Amino acid sequence: MAAPLGQYKMVLFARTTDKEILRGAQNGGIVTALLSYALDTGIIDGAVVAAPSRSKPWRGKFDPWRSEPIVAMTRDQLLSARKTGYNISPNVMMIKEATRSYGLDRVGIVGVPCQIQGVRKAQLYPIGMRGVPDKIALVIGIYCMEVFPYQSIVQIVEDHGGVKMESVEKIEIGKGNFTVVTERGRTIQIPLNETRDLEQPGCHVCLDYAATLADISTGSAGSPAGWSTVFIRTKIGDEVWKRAMQAGLFETKPIGQVEPGLGAVEKLAVEKITRNKKTLEDRDFIGTKGLRNPYITT
Amino acid sequence: MEIFTEHVNGIMIHKITIGHIHESGCTGCLAALMDNYQGIFTILDKYADLVYGLTLVDVRKIPKMDVALIEGSVCIQDKLATDEVREVRDKSSVVIAIGGCACSGNITRFDRGGQQNQPQHESFVPVSDLIDVDIFVPACAPTPEALRNVCVMTYLLLRGNDEQKALAGMYLKPLMDLARSPYGSKASFNTLMQEVINLGLCMGCGSCAAACPVRAITMEYGKPQGLRDLCVNCGACFSQCPRSFFDHELMEHHEQIMGMLKAVMQ
Ligand code: SF4
Ligand code: SF4
Ligand code: SF4
Numbered sequence: 036m037a038a039p040l041g042q043y044k045m046v047l048f049a050r051t052t053d054k055e056i057l058r059g060a061q062n063g064g065i066v067t068a069l070l071s072y073a074l075d076t077g078i079i080d081g082a083v084v085a086a087p088s089r090s091k092p093w094r095g096k097f098d099p100w101r102s103e104p105i106v107a108m109t110r111d112q113l114l115s116a117r118k119t120g121y122n123i124s125p126n127v128m129m130i131k132e133a134t135r136s137y138g139l140d141r142v143g144i145v146g147v148p149c150q151i152q153g154v155r156k157a158q159l160y161p162i163g164m165r166g167v168p169d170k171i172a173l174v175i176g177i178y179c180m181e182v183f184p185y186q187s188i189v190q191i192v193e194d195h196g197g198v199k200m201e202s203v204e205k206i207e208i209g210k211g212n213f214t215v216v217t218e219r220g221r222t223i224q225i226p227l228n229e230t231r232d233l234e235q236p237g238c239h240v241c242l243d244y245a246a247t248l249a250d251i252s253t254g255s256a257g258s259p260a261g262w263s264t265v266f267i268r269t270k271i272g273d274e275v276w277k278r279a280m281q282a283g284l285f286e287t288k289p290i291g292q293v294e295p296g297l298g299a300v301e302k303l304a305v306e307k308i309t310r311n312k313k314t315l316e317d318r319d320f321i322g323t324k325g326l327r328n329p330y331i332t333t
Numbered sequence: 334m335e336i337f338t339e340h341v342n343g344i345m346i347h348k349i350t351i352g353h354i355h356e357s358g359c360t361g362c363l364a365a366l367m368d369n370y371q372g373i374f375t376i377l378d379k380y381a382d383l384v385y386g387l388t389l390v391d392v393r394k395i396p397k398m399d400v401a402l403i404e405g406s407v408c409i410q411d412k413l414a415t416d417e418v419r420e421v422r423d424k425s426s427v428v429i430a431i432g433g434c435a436c437s438g439n440i441t442r443f444d445r446g447g448q449q450n451q452p453q454h455e456s457f458v459p460v461s462d463l464i465d466v467d468i469f470v471p472a473c474a475p476t477p478e479a480l481r482n483v484c485v486m487t488y489l490l491l492r493g494n495d496e497q498k499a500l501a502g503m504y505l506k507p508l509m510d511l512a513r514s515p516y517g518s519k520a521s522f523n524t525l526m527q528e529v530i531n532l533g534l535c536m537g538c539g540s541c542a543a544a545c546p547v548r549a550i551t552m553e554y555g556k557p558q559g560l561r562d563l564c565v566n567c568g569a570c571f572s573q574c575p576r577s578f579f580d581h582e583l584m585e586h587h588e589q590i591m592g593m594l595k596a597v598m599q
Contacts, residue, residue, distance in 0.1 A: 042585065103552075104539070122555060123538075123555050125539025125552040125555065127538045127543055128539025128540075128542040128543050129543070130543055131543040131544075132543070146538075149536045149538055149575060152584065153538040153539070153575045155584050156540065156575050156584070157543070157573065158591055159482065159584065159587060159590060160507075160572070160573070162470070162475070162476065162479050162568075162572040163472045163543070163544025163545065163546065163569030163570065163573045164476060164543065164573065165474075165478065166478075167543075168478045168591075169478070169595075182536075182537075184555050185555065186554065235536060237535045237536030237537065238536060240534060240576075241536065242581065243581075247585070269588045270588065326532050326533070327534075329529075329534055329577060329578055330578075331506060331579065331580040331583075332580075
């Protein structure tokens, strides 16, 4: 396998200058700002994003801890799609819908690394993806260590954390903890090594952290609070980023200047890839026959 | 990998010969190939001569050819058909099964005879159950884009320079493995269950649900749920799944490969 951070043309810290977006953003508001700009300028005419579930309402609102994909075609829809939980939203499911049912010609999509793998496979091996490969206009990746099935989140919050799902205001995963903040301001921290077993098993064979196949990938790792690290990876990514910069959409800082920086991102990537390669090796020794390895190596 | 962008010039003179063989299918696969519109003319202008094809070429006897695209499953009560696939195998360097029927039986898996005017034609099997097939392009119908990509890669495999051959070999490998795998010709929603989900590989991306032509797959609690009565055994979900096969080294070059495919089709 290639470099843990993948190929990229440029990496930097950035945050959006769009106050409305920044206010509700988890970090630098990169994804929402980029998509909103791409929608405004016609780079895309819609984007597949994870949004709070509408099929399962919660406290009278869409359930933020159970995300599901939508095709967002307005800035408002993008804004409402922020702050989703740490369970997986099957975003790639909507990619053919976007081109066929919604009739979009230029589709944006956001996803964690495995979903970006799905998008690129849909382009190179479009076995069941008629009309999709040539209509992918912008692919934004988000770093990912692992996700939890919805039922695992319930179990962590209610059984380990001892609070009801209904009282959860915020969930954060990072710095070694699964952190739950309740409506009334109580903070509960559960060490991630206690929740490891409840992670989605498919994540344990995942060999990408930094969304290396995206046009642009981003996340909070390595960046100062309120900022994001951003990798510009492809020609499309480069063009979109340059245009957005010219439009004054982002403030940036060179990555060398601020701690913890690129090293922190690389450390997480290496940690994930090393651990999951080990899982793949261990799978070879389950029983006497081992389990199928989906990755082709030459 | 610079070569991806300069490629074709200078090697266009060596066209390959290609044929379309129609077994028990609905002609949807051929229609899908034609749905590449100008692309199909580009392929026929620059890279391939169509030497056999019902309705398209006025040739009765199966000629020798570089690449045979077989559409449809084979009726084992129809000696013409079983002889024909055998002859195609003998006369072609590369045999590609295109579409669900040829690869995994697809809707013909539900046939049990009784139709006029050959009510005794009741048993249909995927092509690879009778002859060695080199490459699978599953799905009902296969997509124009998948057929285009595979045709271009097969051309490069046969006529490209060393680097192009290596790339094409890498690209085609999983589709070759699928043609030889124990589950390729048996593909259905169950294959996705057995080879991905049952093996702890699914990560809930939803590619399978998008790929399914009959909307037999929904995502429930982050995992695919199959309405098996709807499933037509086309095999699209399994092949589309990033956890059926995935070559990190190849996919890393997605940008160049997509660029090359576009350039080649100009
Ligand atoms: S760890 Fe990998 S498989 Fe799991 S959600 Fe993240 S990117 Fe997907
Ligand atoms: S495509 Fe594969 S990994 Fe993705 S949801 Fe379907 S079975 Fe799971
Ligand atoms: S579930 Fe859908 S995609 Fe999968 S084999 Fe059946 S019909 Fe084809």
